[in-house]
Amino acid sequence: xxVLVVEDEPDLASAVAISLRxxxxxxxxxxxxxxxxxxxxxxEYDVVCLxxxxxxxxxxxxxRRIVAQPVLDGGTVPKIIMLTARGGVDDRIRGLDQGADDYxxxxxSLGELHARVRALVRRDTSATSAVIERAxxxxxxxxxxxxxxxxxxxxxAKEFALLRWFVLHPDEVHSAERLLxxxxxxxxxxxxxxxxxxxSNLRRKLAAAGGGVQPIETLPGRGYxxxxxx
Ligand code: CA
Numbered sequence: 001x002x003v004l005v006v007e008d009e010p011d012l013a014s015a016v017a018i019s020l021r022x023x024x025x026x027x028x029x030x031x032x033x034x035x036x037x038x039x040x041x042x043x044e045y046d047v048v049c050l051x052x053x054x055x056x057x058x059x060x061x062x063x064r065r066i067v068a069q070p071v072l073d074g075g076t077v078p079k080i081i082m083l084t085a086r087g088g089v090d091d092r093i094r095g096l097d098q099g100a101d102d103y104x105x106x107x108x109s110l111g112e113l114h115a116r117v118r119a120l121v122r123r124d125t126s127a128t129s130a131v132i133e134r135a136x137x138x139x140x141x142x143x144x145x146x147x148x149x150x151x152x153x154x155x156x157a158k159e160f161a162l163l164r165w166f167v168l169h170p171d172e173v174h175s176a177e178r179l180l181x182x183x184x185x186x187x188x189x190x191x192x193x194x195x196x197x198x199x200s201n202l203r204r205k206l207a208a209a210g211g212g213v214q215p216i217e218t219l220p221g222r223g224y225x226x227x228x229x230x
Contacts, residue, residue: 048078
């Protein structure tokens with residue numbers, strides 16, 4: 001899951017980014033509207049945390065563009081959480097009307113932000129709690145725990161993030177480029193074999209815990225797929 005944090009208060013932006021990264025999200029930060037638009041053109045985000053009160057741009061106008069641009073390009077509209085000042089009721093209502101999915105009133109706790117992000121990314125799936133089950137894999141996004149047929153698997157933060165992407169998008173073929181786009185952030189070097197190495201470690205651990213059954217298949221030349229019927 002790749003998150004863009006649009007926030008002009010550097011301390012808040014970095015606290016949000018650090019805590020989301022700790023939970024395995026790939027996070028980029030934009031300090032104003034122009035920087036946000038630049039990143040939205042280049043990268044495909046799953047979630048945008050959007051401060052409505054920005055120095056250079058009307059946050060509501062930015063919200064409208066975040067929703068409109070992918071529709072024009074045939075891409076996927078990211079989920080939007082507005083970060084608003086206390087009392088900005090009219091702004092919140094207008095933001096929700098323009099396609100934002102949720103809002104948080106400042107000051108908010110990072111724990112609450114995490115819970116909202118988790119709720120948004122599973123909204124498109126049938127999962128109703130922080131625990132997602134697929135192909136014998138039980139992934140608890142709240143506790144950062146994974147079980148395969150009841151056996152706990154010890155994963156790194158990046159392996160966990162990768163597996164979360166697979167269980168939220170089962171039966172779809174994901175190329176290495178697509179995985180790099182959604183599971184890694186701007187700091188990742190696209191020319192390393194980091195995706196391949198992380199996938200291979202994840203597959204090894206899943207197979208070991210699942211008695212040799214491999215839920216993530218490799219499709220040569222195309223990518224990887226989590227079989228929900230595995
Ligand atoms: Ca602000």
